Amino acid sequence: MANIKDIFIPDLGADKDVDLIDIMVKVGDIVEVEDGLITLETEKASMDVPTPYKGKVVEILVKVGDKVNSGDLIVKVESTEESINEVPSSSNENEKEPIASPKDDESKITSPTQFVKEQTIKSVLEEVRVPDLGADKDVDLIDVMIHVGDIIVKDYSIITLETEKASMDVPAPFGGEVIEIFVEKGQKINGGDLIAKVIKTVVIEDKVPTPLAKIVEDEKIVEKASCPIPTIQEVAARSIEQEESNVLSKKATKVYASPSVRRVSREFGVDLGFVKGSAKKGRITVEDIKAYVKEQLNKPASATGVGFGFNLPEIKEIDFSQFGKVKRVELSRVQKVSGPFLHKNYLASPHVTQFDECDITELEKFRKEQNEIAKDFKLSPLVFIIKAVEKALKIHPKFNSSLSADGQELIMKEYFNIGVAVDTPNGLLVPVIKDVDKKGFKDIAIELSELSKKARDGKLTNADMSGGCFTISSLGGIGGTYFTPIINSPEVAILGVSKSSIKPIYDGSDFKPRLILPLSLSYDHKVIDGADGARFTTTLSQILSDLRLLSM
Numbered sequence: 381m382a383n384i385k386d387i388f389i390p391d392l393g394a395d396k397d398v399d400l401i402d403i404m405v406k407v408g409d410i411v412e413v414e415d416g417l418i419t420l421e422t423e424k425a426s427m428d429v430p431t432p433y434k435g436k437v438v439e440i441l442v443k444v445g446d447k448v449n450s451g452d453l454i455v456k457v458e459s460t461e462e463s464i465n466e467v468p469s470s471s472n473e474n475e476k477e478p479i480a481s482p483k484d485d486e487s488k489i490t491s492p493t494q495f496v497k498e499q500t501i502k503s504v505l506e507e508v509r510v511p512d513l514g515a516d517k518d519v520d521l522i523d524v525m526i527h528v529g530d531i532i533v534k535d536y537s538i539i540t541l542e543t544e545k546a547s548m549d550v551p552a553p554f555g556g557e558v559i560e561i562f563v564e565k566g567q568k569i570n571g572g573d574l575i576a577k578v579i580k581t582v583v584i585e586d587k588v589p590t591p592l593a594k595i596v597e598d599e600k601i602v603e604k605a606s607c608p609i610p611t612i613q614e615v616a617a618r619s620i621e622q623e624e625s626n627v628l629s630k631k632a633t634k635v636y637a638s639p640s641v642r643r644v645s646r647e648f649g650v651d652l653g654f655v656k657g658s659a660k661k662g663r664i665t666v667e668d669i670k671a672y673v674k675e676q677l678n679k680p681a682s683a684t685g686v687g688f689g690f691n692l693p694e695i696k697e698i699d700f701s702q703f704g705k706v707k708r709v710e711l712s713r714v715q716k717v718s719g720p721f722l723h724k725n726y727l728a729s730p731h732v733t734q735f736d737e738c739d740i741t742e743l744e745k746f747r748k749e750q751n752e753i754a755k756d757f758k759l760s761p762l763v764f765i766i767k768a769v770e771k772a773l774k775i776h777p778k779f780n781s782s783l784s785a786d787g788q789e790l791i792m793k794e795y796f797n798i799g800v801a802v803d804t805p806n807g808l809l810v811p812v813i814k815d816v817d818k819k820g821f822k823d824i825a826i827e828l829s830e831l832s833k834k835a836r837d838g839k840l841t842n843a844d845m846s847g848g849c850f851t852i853s854s855l856g857g858i859g860g861t862y863f864t865p866i867i868n869s870p871e872v873a874i875l876g877v878s879k880s881s882i883k884p885i886y887d888g889s890d891f892k893p894r895l896i897l898p899l900s901l902s903y904d905h906k907v908i909d910g911a912d913g914a915r916f917t918t919t920l921s922q923i924l925s926d927l928r929l930l931s932m
Contacts, residue, residue, distance in 0.1 A: 521564075804838070810848065
């Protein structure tokens with residue numbers, strides 16, 4: 381007979397007021413034993429709370445964002461089965477006489493029996509350390525590929541080291557959940573240094589007598605339900621060879637992913653409901669998201685939602701060595717990541733570039749005068765351009781927006797975070813100066829210098845490069861006149877700045893030498909019209925020509 385079962389938060393130990401970050405079921409769902417109901421997040425890790433009953437969800441008493449504690453009621457389930465934690469009565473008055481085993485006459489077991497291994501699963505906290513590096517000392521750590529809360533499998537690459545001779549990935553010696561990380565990108569490490577602490581599961585086997593009928597039944601269940609966890613190498617191989625799609629044809633109703641994985645999915649704009657998870661119980665890893673994005677980018681243009689009515693032709697492999705001597709140089713990590721991102725942005729946004737120029741003769745005079753008296757900072761032309769862009773964004777707010785995912789709304793931003801493209805040995809990086817409207821020339825100059833140094837040293841964090849509203853790409857220190865910068869999605873415009881030069885400008889009676897700065901504004905034509913683009917560069921030109929307009 382069906383009955384209502386209450387499901388409570390399990391013992392959380394010393395943790396109190398734990399964040400509830402996800403509810404994986406809704407009223408009316410049919411759940412199986414061990415199916416996840418909710419996801420909790422503590423300071424160290426995330427965990428799913430499973431159901432101990434099979435049945436139908438009839439009531440949910442919590443919501444995302446709640447603070448919960450041990451023993452709180454979360455869900456009511458209409459169940460027809462007993463909890464897996466409850467032991468059913470084994471009394472049977474009509475039990476048959478025991479069948480003696482020919483090899484064990486003294487056996488008193490009441491049914492055909494065989495000694496089998498019973499598995500007990502326990503969680504163990506283990507340390508992951510840097511392996512023996514031989515003679516190498518103070519090796520550079522150039523990449524950390526795990527986050528707190530990630531579920532990793534054995535041989536998953538967790539960090540990348542770089543010596544004078546080569547770079548190498550350090551694999552995980554076992555699988556589990558990462559709860560603490562002790563290293564960061566850019567530091568020097570040696571053999572034996574602590575990398576992370578991981579909770580891994582171990583199986584303890586004990587020999588216990590089990591009825592043969594039960595063994596046969598269990599073997600059938602295992603044979604039907606067993607699903608080995610693929611290694612990261614296997615997942616990567618399937619992605620590269622496209623033997624198995626990483627995209628689900630139908631959106632999943634339940635998503636199993638850690639908070640760090642969900643954060644990565646938001647950064648990539650990926651709907652986790654369509655990502656195929658490779659870890660235990662279909663849990664999604666960062667590698668699954670990467671494989672999903674790679675597969676989507678490799679699809680023909682018409683299949684990616686870009687909107688073209690034709691398929692892009694495949695790039696044919698050419699043996700260039702038939703024409704002369706060649707050598708292969710691997711792309712940097714930044715180029716491997718940014719290349720597909722720029723390609724997607726270029727295809728997804730109809731780019732239009734407005735060219736203009738402005739007279740910065742007076743600005744340059746003022747800049748040099750201030751640098752002569754400045755002691756702890758240096759004013760570059762870019763500092764004034766950043767401040768002028770912030771003023772122009774206030775006058776033309778459409779440029780400080782993003783298009784909604786469904787393309788039906790503009791998200792107007794009331795903050796002013798300006799990204800600045802920085803040329804580094806590893807490729808182009810875009811740190812973001814936050815709250816430009818609240819900072820003066822000196823503050824911007826100091827922050828710009830610090831972020832540029834971090835970029836060149838390879839020490840920028842995700843926080844340093846996120847939250848931008850508008851991007852400036854300056855080639856003034858290199859040269860050139862005009863170019864077409866690619867929009868840094870989800871922004872809707874980007875400003876290209878080239879090298880200034882002296883030009884003769886007619887003032888109505890005579891030609892006078894003036895310092896002229898070329899501007900190149902690329903914008904998304906889905907959001908911004910040509911007239912708006914021209915108005916923006918005209919406003920920007922006026923401000924840079926007369927800095928007094930910044931105060932108006």
